[in-house]
Amino acid sequence: MNIRRELEQRLSAAMSEAGGQDAPAIVAPSARPQFGDYQVNGVMSVAKRLKINPRELADKIVAAVDLSDIAENLEVAGPGFINITLKNDLLQQQIAESLTDEEHLSVPLAASQQTIVVDYSAPNLAKEMHVGHLRSTIIGDALARVLDFLGHTVIRQNHVGDWGTQFGKVILGMWHLCMEKVRNDPEYIERNYESLKAVSAEDDVAKRKEALLLIHNQQQEDLNNDWDGENAFHPYLKEVVRNKSLTLIDLLPAYQFVNLVESLAKGTGLIIDSPPKHKRVELAKVSSYVTKMLQETDKPKNRQEFKGWCYAKLLTRHKCDEIYYRLGVPLEHKYRRTRGESKYRKQLSKVIEDLEAKRLLEKSDGAQCVFPDEFKNKDGERLPVIVQKSDGGYLYATTDLAAIRYRVGTLPEGEKQLHADRILYVTDSRQALHFRQIFAVAKEAGFAPEGVSLEHVPFGTMMDKNNRPFKTREGGTVKLMDLLDSAERQALGLVNTKSPNLPEEQKLDIAKKVGIGAVKYFDLAHNRASDYVFSWDKMLALDGNTAPYMQYAYARIRSIFRKIKSTNYTNFTNILITDPAERALAVKLLQFSEAVQAVADESLPHLLCGYLFDLAGAFTTFYESCPVLKSDEPTRSSRLGLCEATGRTIRTGLGLLGIETVEQM
């Protein structure tokens, strides 16, 4: 039962009956204990609007409403608050009832059941997942779990970056790896990367050109020797696939090498000649050229690009799966799918055609653009959304538009597609403008019908203690794998000191659940909108508002039940509330559904963390002041019931955040 919603409905009705218009009563948990359990805040503003005395209106509402089954006498206080104290009978009966509903703890399902797509995680191809992917993965997973819990049909979409412009760089990187092997010069990439890095740091243009020219000449020579890939690149790919001899660890430096070469080559005028058609491509743009070929991959002549792509995709996928497995974010499920950008590749040209047909397309500097009405500054200057580059290539925006059509079901008939009422995009807040633009185009083009809710769920950046984006000591990105290793290792250290006598296997299991839980919870407990400062100490201090604090509270509860060797909870449904600590705990327990509902409404998982922390606090206070096993019946059974209800709520609540509990720690 959602008490707050119930109170709000009845009081709002009473308000209009008392002549207070159809305004919401606005019920909130009370600010202080002496004001009861809930307070009504909405009376004053309505009274002001109607120019009547707020206390008189409050009196009328109190007279009109019937809360006899929920609350003790209502009290009008201060300028016009109504204070509500829940009946102990209600608390007792509600907790008893929730004990009979093991799965759902009496949390009501959402009023209207929707189909909701959650777009999250979305790592890039051929790069190892790093801390930047953590937030999207964890927040998206938590939101999906919560929405699912409330009865919605949740479809998870992992929009893997496997098709964008950067992918040309990956293939080009593979090509460089191939060439250094052919030339038997295994240090080539590493050597040149270092020398380029060195000259890029200084401000010496001549030196830079010199280093760049060396690479340029080598690249031109290699290309001349194997212009269609038949001599070297094809056989290389074949071998690599057969022997699985290329790893992400090889691929990353090659990718970085290409990146650096191209960024330094910008504006130098260095040209690579491609023999077949005497195509001349700027050194700085070779990878875009490769991308273009990839995007026309269904032409047989581009099959080497296609093959390289497939292989890199496979590599990434394996590595990502390891992470997802460790994080407990499962992928393969009826409603959980990896569906990368490439899946939309055949619809991209159709997107352009349809925009053209709606007369939304405009060519500007050679690129195909849409200019949504929404984006005009004061001078009427318009902001473009580029959907096709001047070289004909497609972009993130194009893919996202195609993805929207697939998700809401506005593709041409016959195509398999989803029919979402709501789509959540869990991405970095820096993409806010991008999504506003995409949503605007989708609405104007009719790709997303009016009723569909497109929502960007942005989150801030993880910072180091100097308030800079979180990096390794060397300045690189922190690999997610390393982060998780470290978390588990540190948690194991703690288990060893705190519970040295447990069997080794169990210690490892606890370390895993506590370590991973700590990482996830630390992230989820922050308001996702703001940047937050990452700290090993804070996360694994295992104090305060952390996963281990909650897990510890749970373990203590389990310990009680181990002592009495009982799993028959039906004995404990006779709840008697007498002690203030019991009452505070009971009220908190009842508010679980409010917290879950709030997370679903606002897409803010930290609200649930805050709730669980309060609950664990209420429990430990209870635990300190109210003996359970040593008290007499019927108090003993009642307190066992409260313990069981708390344990289930913590387990279920942490479960909704994707965090596991342990029986002992």
Place this chain on the structure above:
RNA sequence: ACGCCCGUAGCUCAGCAGGAUAGAGCGGCGGUUUCCUAAACCGCAGGUCAGAGGUUCGAGUCCUCUCGGGCGUACCA
């Protein structure tokens, strides 16, 4: 330059359509263990809610301006 976001205790953060005396954790100080897990609990100290105006019964929350920080703004994702 324009746009979006942010500024709350020494540090890290909450503060839910404006509500009663702004809350936690860490750190600091002081206490609690013959008692169900001390990874715990209880108490104390610590605030001009960046600053200045305004709206009103009432502002950390809404509006305007100033200062400070972050991010974004045409072929990256």
